[in-house]
Amino acid sequence: MQANIAMLSISAPVMGRVDTVHPVLLRDNQHQVLLDTGYPAQFAQLQAEIEAAGGNLNKLTHIIMTHQDIDHIGNLPELTSHTSVEILAHPLEKPYIQGDKRLIRFTDEAIASIDRMPDSVPEAFRNGLKRLMLNPPKAKVDRELIGGELLPLCGGIIVVDTPGHTPGHISLYHEPSRTLIAGDALMVRDGELYGADPATTLDPETAHASLTKLLKFDIQAIVCYHGGWYQDQVMERLAELAFLK
Numbered sequence: 001m002q003a004n005i006a007m008l009s010i011s012a013p014v015m016g017r018v019d020t021v022h023p024v025l026l027r028d029n030q031h032q033v034l035l036d037t038g039y040p041a042q043f044a045q046l047q048a049e050i051e052a053a054g055g056n057l058n059k060l061t062h063i064i065m066t067h068q069d070i071d072h073i074g075n076l077p078e079l080t081s082h083t084s085v086e087i088l089a090h091p092l093e094k095p096y097i098q099g100d101k102r103l104i105r106f107t108d109e110a111i112a113s114i115d116r117m118p119d120s121v122p123e124a125f126r127n128g129l130k131r132l133m134l135n136p137p138k139a140k141v142d143r144e145l146i147g148g149e150l151l152p153l154c155g156g157i158i159v160v161d162t163p164g165h166t167p168g169h170i171s172l173y174h175e176p177s178r179t180l181i182a183g184d185a186l187m188v189r190d191g192e193l194y195g196a197d198p199a200t201t202l203d204p205e206t207a208h209a210s211l212t213k214l215l216k217f218d219i220q221a222i223v224c225y226h227g228g229w230y231q232d233q234v235m236e237r238l239a240e241l242a243f244l245k
Contacts, residue, residue, distance in 0.1 A: 004028070004154075005177045006053035007223050010038035010045055012071075021071050022228050024181045025055050026154040026174060033062045033153050035172060035181050036225060040074035040137055058083055062153060064145070065089040066183030067169040068096035068103055070132070072225070076139035088151075090161075091144040092168025099138030104166060104202070106133045145170060160214065164207025165196045171214070178220040185210060186241075188227025193237045195244075197226070211242040 004027040011020045019039075023046070026033040032055050038046050047057050060083045066072060067090070076097070079085065087097075095101040114130050145151075147161030147170070155176035162171045162185035172181040180186075185207065187194050196207040215238060222230045230237075 004054065005174060005179055006055070007228060008038075008046070008049040008053060009228070010042050010049060012039035012042055014039070019071070019226075021225050022223060023049075023225075024223050025050055025053050026157070027055055028154045031061045031153045032056065032059050033064060033157070034060055034079075035064045036066055036072040036183065037063065037075040037079060039071050040132065043075045043078040046075050046079075060085045063087045064151075064157075064172060065093065065097055065141075066171065066181070066225070067166040068093045069105065069166065069184070070103065070136055072183070073097055073137050073139075075137070077137050080139045086142045087139055088143045088145050089141045090168035090170050092163075093166065094141040094144060094168075097138065097141055099136070103133075103136050106136065158217075160217075162207070162210040162213065164203045164205070164210050165201045167202070169207075169210075173217050173219070178218055180214065180217065180219045180222045182222050182224050184225050185214075186222060186224050186230075188222075188224045188230050193222065193224075193230045193232075193234075193241070195241050208242075208244075211238065214238055215242060 006025045008023045009020055011018050021038055023038055024035040050057055063085055089097050096103050111133050114126050117126055145159045147159055149159045151157040158173040160171045160173055162169050165184040171183050171185050185196055187197050198204050201207045219234050
């Protein structure tokens with residue numbers, strides 16, 4: 001079987017709306033690789049998506065984390081309890097994913113702001129959110145990833161350092177399909193490709209600078225964690241974004 005790539009769709013209610021995110025499953029004869037894991041408490045949905053894509057949860061060999069955010073690490077504990085799998089991440093993201101440090105967005109101020117939510121927000125929701133922020137999902141990172149590294153998985157996956165959204169954010173280039181799995185380095189909104197969302201990006205200037213690294217690859221398609229597939233004159237649009245001031 002040649003390397004197979006599938007975009008998954010995981011939906012969760014977030015602050016009164018439904019948000020859909022897109023982990024990616026890569027498969028070949030030897031490996032099944034999951035890139036990011038969705039929001040917490042979405043394990044059953046994730047499993048169903050993996051199976052619908054032709055994968056098998058019990059045969060996952062690797063989980064690659066693009067970064068530490070809660071919508072990416074959400075189902076790591078359940079995955080590691082159900083499968084014998086190697087978890088890979090950038091060294092700057094590792095202590096947050098493992099729970100050695102509090103997630104970078106979960107500051108004291110952010111946690112305190114929960115108590116200032118309007119009275120219309122149910123107390124049970126506020127309490128649950130606070131518990132999640134104080135005790136987010138975590139799992140041991142087995143291997144650190146280096147930018148430029150070629151992983152001999154599913155035909156070849158190149159690690160691309162794309163910091164900015166978080167300090168150790170990475171994207172992955174799948175050589176056989178010429179697909180970039182962008183994580184949150186890019187997003188698709190209303191059918192158009194954009195850079196990292198400025199509303200959620202810790203260092204927008206660095207995130208913008210990271211886009212130039214993508215231009216050396218022959219990218220025919222992009223999967224954005226928020227927005228999904230983008231396949232319309234990809235390199236031309238990336239160049240526009242990289243050199244946009």
